[in-house]
Amino acid sequence: xPQIPREKAEVIFEEWFGKVSKELPPEIVKIAKIKIGxxxxxxxxxxxxxxxxxGEFDKDLLYSAIKSGRRPLDVVKNMSILMEMVSSKIDDPExxxxxxxILANYQAEFLNKLTDVYESRIREEFGRRKKVERVLKVxxxxxxxxxxTESERALLEKVCQIIVDEGYAHAWIGYAKPDGSVEPVAxxxxxxxxxxxxxxxxxxxxxxxxGRAIKEEKPIIQRSLKTRxxxxxxxxxxxxxxxxxxxxxxxxxxxxxxxxxxxxxxDAFDEEERKLFERVAANLSYGIALIKIRxxxxxxxxxxxxxxxxxxxxxxxxxxPLAAAQGFVELYVDDEDxxxxxKEQFDRIVDLVEQLEKGWVESEKIREYLRKTL
Numbered sequence: 001x002p003q004i005p006r007e008k009a010e011v012i013f014e015e016w017f018g019k020v021s022k023e024l025p026p027e028i029v030k031i032a033k034i035k036i037g038x039x040x041x042x043x044x045x046x047x048x049x050x051x052x053x054x055g056e057f058d059k060d061l062l063y064s065a066i067k068s069g070r071r072p073l074d075v076v077k078n079m080s081i082l083m084e085m086v087s088s089k090i091d092d093p094e095x096x097x098x099x100x101x102i103l104a105n106y107q108a109e110f111l112n113k114l115t116d117v118y119e120s121r122i123r124e125e126f127g128r129r130k131k132v133e134r135v136l137k138v139x140x141x142x143x144x145x146x147x148x149t150e151s152e153r154a155l156l157e158k159v160c161q162i163i164v165d166e167g168y169a170h171a172w173i174g175y176a177k178p179d180g181s182v183e184p185v186a187x188x189x190x191x192x193x194x195x196x197x198x199x200x201x202x203x204x205x206x207x208x209x210x211g212r213a214i215k216e217e218k219p220i221i222q223r224s225l226k227t228r229x230x231x232x233x234x235x236x237x238x239x240x241x242x243x244x245x246x247x248x249x250x251x252x253x254x255x256x257x258x259x260x261x262x263x264x265x266x267d268a269f270d271e272e273e274r275k276l277f278e279r280v281a282a283n284l285s286y287g288i289a290l291i292k293i294r295x296x297x298x299x300x301x302x303x304x305x306x307x308x309x310x311x312x313x314x315x316x317x318x319x320x321p322l323a324a325a326q327g328f329v330e331l332y333v334d335d336e337d338x339x340x341x342x343k344e345q346f347d348r349i350v351d352l353v354e355q356l357e358k359g360w361v362e363s364e365k366i367r368e369y370l371r372k373t374l
Contacts, residue, residue, distance in 0.1 A: 003046030020078045028064045054109045135276040146287035156186035164189035170262040196232045209246035210258045220246045223267045242266040247281035251289040
């Protein structure tokens with residue numbers, strides 16, 4: 001079957017690619033020229049069949065083109081430009097007819113492949129958006145729970161339940177202990193967190209996602225729970241877990257625990273999902289700290305109340321014996337100078353008691369102010 005000489009095919013390709021490549025992203029122009037050139041020059045010169053050319057179909061390159069905004073209509077337009085160039089440079093009608101048939105067949109096959117890629121891309125994008133929406137729902141509901149929940153334990157359990165209710169396989173929260181252990185304090189969706197031992201020290205049990213998240217103070221994604229290096233693989237496989245993410249819980253400069261989330265799929269946590277879960281962990285950390293601050297405030301207010309009560313009792317205990325002592329002196333001491341000196345001391349004590357009473361009143365006002373404002 002008559003074809004175009006390779007040298008001429010190369011000239012046609014260079015001219016054609018110079019026109020159509022202007023709309024491609026600069027970062028893929030170089031690789032696109034190599035890969036597309038191999039196909040087009042091969043088809044024009046007869047070095048490649050349509051089947052062979054389609055076999056060189058590069059999905060990664062096409063993904064990049066799709067991300068840049070390229071559409072199937074662009075392929076049709078570019079092939080039309082190529083056919084016009086061929087018609088202007090080929091005088092032999094039979095050669096031209098053969099080239100048109102080859103390019104038309106290639107275009108049809110290429111569009112079929114392109115459609116498959118588009119459909120795959122749409123499915124991936126739909127799945128990605130569903131995952132993002134899922135984490136956004138978790139973030140919203142966790143924020144609501146923080147505002148409504150007064151108990152730390154209740155908040156931790158509620159957060160784990162929210163995560164599982166939104167479609168994740170399992171969630172648990174562990175607190176880092178001074179001895180290097182991790183104490184599970186809440187979990188939902190499975191008893192997995194009760195069946196494993198996790199640490200955050202330098203031991204082998206401290207090298208998993210939870211221990212590393214606490215030590216390294218950053219999210220750790222375990223893309224597969226089926227690998228040999230995952231020490232808790234057997235327990236995870238029993239429950240069908242595929243991947244996980246561990247997120248440090250911190251307040252100020254102190255990391256005090258980890259939020260651990262599991263999915264049934266392997267490699268379930270992408271970059272966008274990680275960023276959103278970081279916000280979930282940050283909000284939870286704030287909520288835990290807020291509850292602890294409230295408890296400490298309540299403890300301090302109670303201590304102030306007790307101190308005020310003891311203050312009042314102390315004043316009464318001083319005032320009553322003092323009054324009795326004054327009466328005793330007036331009745332039984334005849335020496336006027338001694339009585340005068342004793343009375344002066346009594347007056348000083350009375351002044352001190354009155355100052356104590358004023359302090360008690362001020363302390364009560366402070367307590368009431370703290371109760372209302374903290």
